[in-house]
Amino acid sequence: MEEENKMIGKFDVEATQGNARAAVLNTAHGEIKTPVFMPVGTKATVKSMTNEELVDLGAQVILGNTYHLHLRPSSELIKQLGGLHKFMNWKKPILTDSGGFQVFSLSKLNKITEEGVTFKSHIDGSSHFISPEVSMQIQMNLGADIIMAFDECLQYPAEKKEIVASMEMTTRWLQRCKDSMTDKNSLLFGIVQGGLELDTRRESMKQITNIDLPGYALGGFSVGEPIHLMHELVKVVGPEMPENKPRYLMGVGTPLDLILMVDAGIDMFDCVMPTRVARNGTLFTWQGKVSIKKQMYKYDESPLDPECDCYTCKNYSKAYLRHLFSVGEILSSRLNTIHNLHFYLKLMEKSRKAIIEGHWPEFRDRCLAIF
Numbered sequence: 001m002e003e004e005n006k007m008i009g010k011f012d013v014e015a016t017q018g019n020a021r022a023a024v025l026n027t028a029h030g031e032i033k034t035p036v037f038m039p040v041g042t043k044a045t046v047k048s049m050t051n052e053e054l055v056d057l058g059a060q061v062i063l064g065n066t067y068h069l070h071l072r073p074s075s076e077l078i079k080q081l082g083g084l085h086k087f088m089n090w091k092k093p094i095l096t097d098s099g100g101f102q103v104f105s106l107s108k109l110n111k112i113t114e115e116g117v118t119f120k121s122h123i124d125g126s127s128h129f130i131s132p133e134v135s136m137q138i139q140m141n142l143g144a145d146i147i148m149a150f151d152e153c154l155q156y157p158a159e160k161k162e163i164v165a166s167m168e169m170t171t172r173w174l175q176r177c178k179d180s181m182t183d184k185n186s187l188l189f190g191i192v193q194g195g196l197e198l199d200t201r202r203e204s205m206k207q208i209t210n211i212d213l214p215g216y217a218l219g220g221f222s223v224g225e226p227i228h229l230m231h232e233l234v235k236v237v238g239p240e241m242p243e244n245k246p247r248y249l250m251g252v253g254t255p256l257d258l259i260l261m262v263d264a265g266i267d268m269f270d271c272v273m274p275t276r277v278a279r280n281g282t283l284f285t286w287q288g289k290v291s292i293k294k295q296m297y298k299y300d301e302s303p304l305d306p307e308c309d310c311y312t313c314k315n316y317s318k319a320y321l322r323h324l325f326s327v328g329e330i331l332s333s334r335l336n337t338i339h340n341l342h343f344y345l346k347l348m349e350k351s352r353k354a355i356i357e358g359h360w361p362e363f364r365d366r367c368l369a370i371f
Helices: 002-007 051-057 066-071 075-080 084-088 100-105 132-142 160-180 198-209 227-240 255-263 273-279 311-315 318-326 330-357 360-370
Strands: 011-017 020-027 030-034 036-038 062-065 094-097 110-112 117-120 127-130 146-148 187-192 215-218 247-249 268-270 282-285 288-291
Touching: 011 330, 020 330, 030 036, 030 330, 036 330, 051 330, 062 066, 066 075, 066 094, 066 100, 066 127, 066 132, 075 132, 084 094, 094 132, 100 117, 127 132, 132 146, 132 160, 160 187, 160 198, 187 198, 198 215, 198 227, 215 227, 227 247, 227 255, 255 330, 255 360, 273 282, 273 330, 282 330, 311 330, 318 330, 330 360
Parallel strands: 036 268, 062 094, 094 146, 146 187, 187 215, 215 247, 247 268
Antiparallel strands: 011 020, 020 030, 110 117, 117 127, 282 288
């Protein structure tokens, strides 16, 4: 057991090609091979999926949401029932975000002070308070393998002085997060903020990485900024993040985003996109994006993606998928979600293989041509 504990947090880079890397991160619930995409299970479930299906698709780690689980059913109840892994019957690693993004984006009425954030629930308007210490306690109650620091996430655009003040408070909050962490089985990741200017990003990264932690993330993206700004910024700051620690880009994105960001040295990704757009009838394939609701698929007997071996593509036609969507059947959400998650997980698996086998540039360029 002691030997196992020593392995928790161990991070080995196995291969690189340019800035792209293939690595392994050890956690209390097993290893995570990177680059990795983490399906989002906001409320202790990946929408419309069973855990067995996620494992069959190749999911290595899923993400839970501190804000939502804190409000319902409560982290205390989950702790009492044996922790999030037992509660939702998931035996692999879990990453929980700090709740910061939701506190700022979902709660129209919040008051931010040095101490923390007082906010009203988007569910019933009840008042709540989250500080760095409270966020850590909630996430430790959940029993997450990777715990995200509580940070302030600004909307875009923001003024420079606002960005600097927020960035500096995020650093102070990170130290408080680290000081209140007592669970040796959980890995605390710090979050780099700093808006969309290179100088403030670099300053934030310097401050955050001065605090020694098992991993670091880039936050504050996907907040309404033009996507090319994110691409350009991460292309510069991604490779400047510590080489010997996992690098996580939070809340991003499309298949194109993932390929470009793997090329910039990022290891870990999460995003609601593949599951959310699946429910709206948008599907990602190796021939490009498909909107299954279109009339053109009404009589199409071919599989969604001839290059895909997921359950959906092996068993159903485009015509049937279009029919399910057009009549609002629950099975539409399930089959579409199975396909999109399979596509994202396979994209990362193929990326890892290409980096290890030494043909990443060719694979990257093929993906860029498709996406």
